[in-house]
Amino acid sequence: MIAQGGRPPSDTPRERGAPRPPCPPARPPYPPALTRDLSRGPSLRVRLRRDRSLIIMTLPALVLLVVFGYAPMIGLIMAFQQYNVYNGMLYSPWVAFANFQQLFGDPGFWHAFLNTLLLFSVQLLLFFPVPIALAVLFDSVLSRRLKALVQSVATLPHFFSWVLVITLFEQFLGGAGVIPQFLRQHGVANPIDLMTDGTTFKFLVAAQLIWKEAGWNTIVFMAALTAISPSLYEAAAVDGAGWWRRTRHITLPGLKGITILLLILNLGYALTFGFEQMLIQRGAVGPGAAEVLTTFSYIFGIQQGDYSYGAAAGLFLGMTSLILILAANKVAHLFGEDGLYRR
Amino acid sequence: MWNNKIYGLPIYPGNKIFAGAIFYRADILQALGLGTPAINSIQDLYDLGKEINDPKRGRWAFDDIMSYLIQPFGVPFNPPNWTTDSKGDLIAAWETPQVIEMINWEASIVRAGMMHPESIAFQVSSGTQRFQNGSMVITGGGIGGWNGYDAVAGKAANKSYERAALPPFTASGTGTPTIGLGSSASIFSYLNAGLSKSQVEECLRIADYIAAPFGSYEYTLTNFGAQGVDWSPSASGPALTATGQKNVQQTFNFLASAMNVQSVQSGYVDVVKAVCAWQQNAGKYSYKPLFWNMNVSVPPNLANALTATAFTASNGNILEEVVRGKSTVADFQAAVKSWQRNGGNALRTFFDGIRAKYGDQ
Numbered sequence: 259m260i261a262q263g264g265r266p267p268s269d270t271p272r273e274r275g276a277p278r279p280p281c282p283p284a285r286p287p288y289p290p291a292l293t294r295d296l297s298r299g300p301s302l303r304v305r306l307r308r309d310r311s312l313i314i315m316t317l318p319a320l321v322l323l324v325v326f327g328y329a330p331m332i333g334l335i336m337a338f339q340q341y342n343v344y345n346g347m348l349y350s351p352w353v354a355f356a357n358f359q360q361l362f363g364d365p366g367f368w369h370a371f372l373n374t375l376l377l378f379s380v381q382l383l384l385f386f387p388v389p390i391a392l393a394v395l396f397d398s399v400l401s402r403r404l405k406a407l408v409q410s411v412a413t414l415p416h417f418f419s420w421v422l423v424i425t426l427f428e429q430f431l432g433g434a435g436v437i438p439q440f441l442r443q444h445g446v447a448n449p450i451d452l453m454t455d456g457t458t459f460k461f462l463v464a465a466q467l468i469w470k471e472a473g474w475n476t477i478v479f480m481a482a483l484t485a486i487s488p489s490l491y492e493a494a495a496v497d498g499a500g501w502w503r504r505t506r507h508i509t510l511p512g513l514k515g516i517t518i519l520l521l522i523l524n525l526g527y528a529l530t531f532g533f534e535q536m537l538i539q540r541g542a543v544g545p546g547a548a549e550v551l552t553t554f555s556y557i558f559g560i561q562q563g564d565y566s567y568g569a570a571a572g573l574f575l576g577m578t579s580l581i582l583i584l585a586a587n588k589v590a591h592l593f594g595e596d597g598l599y600r601r
Numbered sequence: 602m603w604n605n606k607i608y609g610l611p612i613y614p615g616n617k618i619f620a621g622a623i624f625y626r627a628d629i630l631q632a633l634g635l636g637t638p639a640i641n642s643i644q645d646l647y648d649l650g651k652e653i654n655d656p657k658r659g660r661w662a663f664d665d666i667m668s669y670l671i672q673p674f675g676v677p678f679n680p681p682n683w684t685t686d687s688k689g690d691l692i693a694a695w696e697t698p699q700v701i702e703m704i705n706w707e708a709s710i711v712r713a714g715m716m717h718p719e720s721i722a723f724q725v726s727s728g729t730q731r732f733q734n735g736s737m738v739i740t741g742g743g744i745g746g747w748n749g750y751d752a753v754a755g756k757a758a759n760k761s762y763e764r765a766a767l768p769p770f771t772a773s774g775t776g777t778p779t780i781g782l783g784s785s786a787s788i789f790s791y792l793n794a795g796l797s798k799s800q801v802e803e804c805l806r807i808a809d810y811i812a813a814p815f816g817s818y819e820y821t822l823t824n825f826g827a828q829g830v831d832w833s834p835s836a837s838g839p840a841l842t843a844t845g846q847k848n849v850q851q852t853f854n855f856l857a858s859a860m861n862v863q864s865v866q867s868g869y870v871d872v873v874k875a876v877c878a879w880q881q882n883a884g885k886y887s888y889k890p891l892f893w894n895m896n897v898s899v900p901p902n903l904a905n906a907l908t909a910t911a912f913t914a915s916n917g918n919i920l921e922e923v924v925r926g927k928s929t930v931a932d933f934q935a936a937v938k939s940w941q942r943n944g945g946n947a948l949r950t951f952f953d954g955i956r957a958k959y960g961d962q
Contacts, residue, residue, distance in 0.1 A: 344901050425724070433718020434659065434736065442657050448714065453722045456927065541723035544927025561914065563905045 337569040350566075357570035367571065369546075370554035371529075377460050377536075377550060378528045384464040386524065388472040390517065393479035394509055398501070409480075412473025420534040423470050427462070428453050453539075456547035463535065478520065479513055486512040518595045526583040529575050551575050607896075609789030610808050612854065615861040617884045618783035620678075621743045622766040623669045628759070629653065629660075629738050640767050642774025643673055643706055646739075650715045653738050661717040661737050664728055667707050667920065669741030672780050673772040674703040681907060683891045683952060683961075691891070691949050691956070695912045695937050700920070702772065704933070707924045721925055725915070733758040747876050749866025764872075766879050769886045780883050781890040789896075790856050808857035815862040823853050837865055891961045892952070903951055906944030911936050 299305070306313070332347075337357055339350040361367050392412065399405040415423065430436050433451035441449040452462055490508050499507070533552040540548040551571065559568010583598070590597030623646075630638060633653060640646050650662035668678070671694075677684040682694040694700060710716050717737040719727060729746075731737040733755045747764055755762030769778035792804055813819030821839060825832040831845030841849060863873045899907050911919050919936045922928035937945075955961075 342901055425727075428719060428722055428724060432722055432724075434656075434661070435718075438718075439659060451718050451721070454718070454925065539722075541921060542721065542925075544922050544925065546927060557910075557914075562910050563908070 334569060334573050336566050337573045339566055341566040341569070343563075343565070353566070357566050358574070360567065361570050361574065366545075366549070366558070367551075367554060370549045370551050373547070374529055374531075374550040377463055378531060380460040381464050381467055381531070382524065384461070385467050385472070386521070388468050389475035390479055390513060392472055393476040393483060393513075394505060396476060396480060397483050397509070409473070409476070412476065414473070415470045416474035418470065420470075420538055423466055424535070424538050427466055427469075431462075454542045456543045459539075459543045459547040463532065466535065467532075478516060482513050482516040483509065515596055518590050518597065522583060522586040522590060522598055525586045526579050528582055529579050607791070609791045610812075610857045611786030612788035612790060612858050613861055614786040614858070616785060617880060617887060618785060618861075619744055619780060619880065619883055619887070620671075620783050621669050621741055622747075622879065622883075623666055623672075623739060623741050624732070624747070624764050624766050625739045626732070626735060627763040627765040628761040629735055632761070637765075638767070640770050642770065643670075643772040644774065645770075646673075646767075647706075647710065650710060650739065651713070654713075654715045656714060659736050661720075662715040662739055663710050663720070664717060664732065664737050664740035665707075665720040665723075665921070665924075666739065666741035667703070667924065670703050670707065673770050673778070674699045674706075675771070675779060676700050676703055677781060677890050681892055681897065681952065682909075685891070691952055693909075693940075693945065693949075695909070695920075695933075695940070699772075701930060701933070704920050704923045705930070706772070708926065711924055711926065723921075729754075730758075732764075733762060735759055744876065744880070747872065749869035749872055752869045752872050753867050765875065768879065768882050778886045779888050780886050782887050782893060785894055788855070811853045812857040812859050814859050820859055824851055825849060837868060889962055892955070893962055895955075895959070895962075897952070897955055899948065899951060903944055903948045906940065906948040909940060909945075911940060 300308070335347060336350070338352060338354060339347065340353045340356075341347065341350045396405055396409055396412075399408065418426075428435060431451075432438070432453040433449075435453075438446075438449035438451065450458075452458055455462075486508060491504055494504050494508060529551050532550060533556070536548045536550050536553050537556065540553055542548075545553075552575070555568045555571040555575065559565055559571060587597040587599075625638065627637070630636065630653070635649070635652060638645075638649050640649065653660070654662040670676075671678040676697060676699050677694050683691050684694070684697060686692045707716075711721060717731055719731060720737065728737075728740060729742075729751075732740045733751075735758075747766065751764060752762070755764065769780045771778050790808075792801055796804065810819050811823050813823070821828070821832075825839040825841065826845050826849045828834075828839075830842070831849055832839040832841050834840070863876055865873050919928055919933050923930060923933050
């Protein structure tokens, strides 16, 4: 019989404070072939053979990552050059950190940086909880057909392009849209044009994002919900827990891990989010409201042909995003969560 | 290469090319009892806008017409956008005082609620639709868009649809209007410099054949193929047969082509007549901008200054921002100074050199 805690039974239990008995002699040594430290797991060769199917399946994604993720990073050397299309990277003159000096001294860049953080914070605050709430709501729908229908309708806008989404918003909220026109016909002389108003733009952006992506983003949370054992709900219901208590003590804790993972990944996109959405609306609301780092990098780098400047902005953006992700991951680990990976 | 200049064969050339005009819905003005508008100054245009603007009924007076206000305000926007100041020195379009007057005027129509909200929101792609469905009465556009196809699309939206263009006028209402000519051709074909004299002559003979004028036997053969096989006569000109639709490709025109002609589409002869009458009238006021018809290639380091996207980008350049109240005239002036520092002045020096060496026409 094994005692509780897994400790082997002892014939003469040790008195509290009594000296520790001497350690048993070491086991006889294994033959040399078996002396490898087993705690390090099987050898690389064995692991390669064991996992070859998985590795082969991963290869295309890896190639994709190398070709489109890592190889273009060679272009980052442009950030340290005065790049000229006609001379190419090999013959363009080196300027060390001149592009970065110009970047950090540019008030337009800092405006774009702060505006990115502002828009992202509003988006995080208003958008992030919505898919969780929606997922919990969908989960509580008992009719399978209704659930599938509602989910499909909510997911559909994800497949619309930003141009279409913004046009739809324009048709409803724009100065000549359905709502302002209704107000005009009912005595409001100058109804607000939300599509060109810089002050409310941050909320407009969040609203567009919620309409387009909230349904799609529920998918991950719905998957996490299916992982929660129904017996927990049954037990809680038997104990008299109502819907809110079950949600609070079973559903939400069940979603905690995936929520933190997505939050960290979101932070990684903090500085790069919404490029298309902002670029399309930048003219309408002005750069004061819609300039973000990606549009800044595109307009002053690509569009104006100053590739080195654009690359410097892009490199800064990438590095900051990486730091944000690593910091958020660290915080998650400190709180005992998995974060991006399990420690 | 002749006389230190490279010459090419012009494709689709024209001797009076205009960038565009300010158009209005003649049928709507008629219906409102305003008749044919007599616009002699920018104030007249503002007053007309006031009369037709009726947002409650879903009708706004103006589209974003800034690109076409360059004519009344006399702003030289045909690239490379140079003009001269009182001393005869080169200045760019955005350095002229008239450009500030122009953006201030357009800002005033935005403030007065006379510009269509979708135009303010840069919904450029639906601009034609807004004009055709009558939710916007005055717009700007290229002359090429004033044709039979436009009449067909417009009448599909509204049976009485009629597009008309304002003749050139001056913003102040005084003096003679001017309208800058666009390049006579924007596509060229070139002969290889290594060709022998006889080869060059042969190529030119072929080009001469392909560029035979509209209505000639050579023109019809090049553009429509053989009569009876590829095309047959119809009321609106040669009509391609089934064989012709398979065989005829108008690729020869990209080696050399005849002078541009206004052709009738979908039977709208009146539209072509109106276009020709407008062009004929505009021709009286036309002038050749600096460096007109000179294809100047600038060094790569000056290319950005020449493009000057801060003033020319199609969506959200600084001029458009001032018009929409998102930036101030002071911001615009700061952008001009920035342009001067970052290549603009160097570009001026470069064009001074071109002017000294080759002239400016």
